[in-house]
Amino acid sequence: MKIFNTMSRQKEEFVPMKEGEYRIYVCGPTVYNYIHVGNARPVCVFDTLRRYLEYRGNRVLYVSNITDIDDKIIKKANEEGVSYDVIARRYEEEYFKDCRGLNVKPATVHPRATEHIEEIQSIIKDLIEKGYAYPAGNGDVYFRSRKDAHYGKLSHQPLEDLESGARIAVGEIKEDPLDFAVWKGSKPGEPAWDSPWGPGRPGWHIECSAMARRHLGDTIDLHCGGVDLVFPHHENEIAQSECANGCTFARYWMHNGFLNIDNHKMSKSLNNFFTVRDVAEQVGYEPIRFFLISGHYRTPINYTKEVIESCKASLERLHTCRDNLDFAIANASGSDTALADRADAAQEKFIAAMDDDLNTADAIAAVFELARDINTLSAASSKETLEKAARVFDELTGVLGLLYNRAKDEVPARVQELAEERAEARKAKDWPRADAIRDELASLGYAVEDTPNGPKIIKK
Ligand SMILES: [Zn+2]
Structure with a gap:
């Protein structure tokens, strides 16, 4: 199989480190709201890739994280007057509900950021020891982007271009505008974890580096996500992981294109913001999945009411x-x-x-x-x-x-009824009755197999 590797900007033969086994990391959602149809594109596209690799006889270790601590989650929690984890668990559950609706297979692991604080701190310590990160004294720890000679290699941007977009926000104490936070000191009232640098919480990028290392190893086969993650998120993941581990982070990178709504970028202010849940209530989940994989994953796709109706048809x-x-x-x-x-x-x-x-x-x-x-x-x-x-x-x-x-609805109600009657007959050790029902089921074209999980109805 060939895939377009964002790193080399070429189609390359997709060969895993270990024959027949693919280690894949896909950036998952920040759980502070229902996901919108654009969020669902990488979810469905890379689930399809996984299914295909498995269909071709490979084993796939598929890790997709849950960002369960973040500014947006804290903001929402404050608005509702609840703890951050009430929001995070609620929308994580809603996310999985949408995933089931879209027939997305559960990942091998869905690691949560807040359950990997130790791993996150351990990678930050590695970076500080090697001189790639520094505590700023205000509780924050920053990554020294300029010290990484390969910084910018995924987005193919020269440092000067990256510099022009970089800024130092109020309250940040950076050596260089290009630096980014790997640990954020907590402000009063914010959720916080103890650390050698004072109470705080992980930066967003560091969690993926830490969880990929923990669940898939220092080098993974493929890292995926939406094209909006190339910079800064994936660029920063590479910088952290490669400087800490001293080896290649991901051997291949795949990014899906944007999703537009009626030819406009989706935004709340344009009032063209659709959650998966809203659309599913109108047309069902299956047409959404069909729509999201109907175009090539790298090309932008355009969502309109007409398009989703035609997918349904x-x-x-x-x-x-x-x-x-x-x-x-x-x-x-x-x-x-x-x-x-x-x-x-x-x-x-x-x-x-x-x-x-x-x-x-x-x-x-x-x-x-x-x-x-x-x-x-x-x-x-x-x-x-x-x-x-x-x-x-x-x-x-x-x-x-x-x-x-x-x-x-493959199994008719009558067949289901008979299977249950037969199970009861077997329980009561009424073998003649159980056999008679088996024959009746056979005449209807069904067989029953007794498994450790109970009787399984099979259409013959
Ligand atoms: Zn990530």
């Missing part, structure tokens, strides 16, 4: 096709096998597209081509051919994380 075509396919399988009487070749061709196209820098747009096109072939060729196809088409169709839509709401 496109998805409905896929759902209908898949339902028809089930019907065709149940009633198959043909002998044609052409559809099997079409399924192979679709799979090949899909893989070629995904291997080319995660081209989900072309991959989705391959799925729609297969849907068209299924619609036209089903009636004459053999049962085996139809089953193969269904398997490929499910695999490909599964990699995209789509059509996940199908399974829910």
